[in-house]
Amino acid sequence: MVKRLVRLAEHVFRLALPYGDGTVNSYLFEGQRGYTVMDTGVHDESTQREWLQLLEGGLQIEKVIITHMHPDHIGLALWFQQELGIPVICSQHTVDLMKRYEVHTKQELSDAHAPYAFNRKYDGPELSERQFYRFMGSIQLEPDEVYRNHDRIMLGDEEYEALWTPGHAPDHYCFWHQPSGLLIAADMMFADTAPVVPFWMEEDGNPLSDYFRSLDLIESYPAELVLPGHDHVIHDLGQRARDIRNGHHFRMQQILGHLVHGPRTAGELCIDIYGSDRPVTQELLEFYTSLARLIYLQEEGFVETDERDGKVYFQRK
Numbered sequence: 001m002v003k004r005l006v007r008l009a010e011h012v013f014r015l016a017l018p019y020g021d022g023t024v025n026s027y028l029f030e031g032q033r034g035y036t037v038m039d040t041g042v043h044d045e046s047t048q049r050e051w052l053q054l055l056e057g058g059l060q061i062e063k064v065i066i067t068h069m070h071p072d073h074i075g076l077a078l079w080f081q082q083e084l085g086i087p088v089i090c091s092q093h094t095v096d097l098m099k100r101y102e103v104h105t106k107q108e109l110s111d112a113h114a115p116y117a118f119n120r121k122y123d124g125p126e127l128s129e130r131q132f133y134r135f136m137g138s139i140q141l142e143p144d145e146v147y148r149n150h151d152r153i154m155l156g157d158e159e160y161e162a163l164w165t166p167g168h169a170p171d172h173y174c175f176w177h178q179p180s181g182l183l184i185a186a187d188m189m190f191a192d193t194a195p196v197v198p199f200w201m202e203e204d205g206n207p208l209s210d211y212f213r214s215l216d217l218i219e220s221y222p223a224e225l226v227l228p229g230h231d232h233v234i235h236d237l238g239q240r241a242r243d244i245r246n247g248h249h250f251r252m253q254q255i256l257g258h259l260v261h262g263p264r265t266a267g268e269l270c271i272d273i274y275g276s277d278r279p280v281t282q283e284l285l286e287f288y289t290s291l292a293r294l295i296y297l298q299e300e301g302f303v304e305t306d307e308r309d310g311k312v313y314f315q316r317k
Helices: 045-056 077-083 092-108 117-121 129-136 207-219 237-259 266-274 280-299
Strands: 006-009 012-019 022-029 035-038 061-065 088-091 145-147 152-155 158-164 173-177 182-186 225-228 303-308 311-316
Touching (some): 012 045, 061 077, 152 173, 207 280, 237 311, 280 311
Parallel strands (some): 035 061
Antiparallel strands (some): 022 035
16 A cells, blocks of 8 residues: 555545645545546646645546535645546536636636636635636536445445535535444544634625535434544544534634624624734635624624625624
8 A cells, every 4th residue: 555645534535735834735535546536736737736646656536526616625636536437426516506607707807807706796805706606616627437425435335325414615515424424524624723713705605604514414313433625534423413513603602702892894893802913714714704794694693784884894683
């Protein structure tokens, strides 16, 4: 077995790939016809080198499965498909999301400097539509196959159930293996931090409500081992889910506390809570996450909105 692959369970291995200052987990499932790869890592030269070294060392890959469309998970899918000739499989939700992003991307190409109106409306960091879609890392591919909610798919030689778990992303999926009690959580939860649950655009609906329902769903499975998209493995699914929920509710209490002083935009609330001196990527993620919490509080009847001078203000009911 290749040294950089870490065995986590029978026929299941982790490959930690470079991603910013940390790593993203790709999982490999051993089978008679080769390995099934779950998520590819980002599209960059260092990640490609990792995969090429494994292939040159004799690793045989049967197919690639994508859990969701974020660039650290789907980034090299086209490379696997077009350069290596390896089939790529993603969900119907991912196909639908790619089509949605394609429409937006074609619209923004007509004016490279057009501001992203969504951010202006909610008083977020200034960026153009082109910058936003680059930040999102949107990709277009034609998968060789698609899977849907509750489909049974083969990872290696074992059958797993696909579980649609929106929230972190509209197309996010987990995978459940009943015989071993193994849950592939992808970005539904991490061992030490909480996944981002963002409100990127109006079509997103209420992503935090979706996320809480997805947490309820995966908690209903008696998982003994949980494999996340980042960080190390999780052994206590229930406790980790409770910790993540509590973190979101703590932040929402902070938001309500600041709204006692009067209406605030989402951008103003981010500065109130996180401060003003932050790296751009962190600022964007905190803004979109705070918006998701505000939308959740609005749907739950705790806050209401008022639009003035083209900006949305939130206030306590």
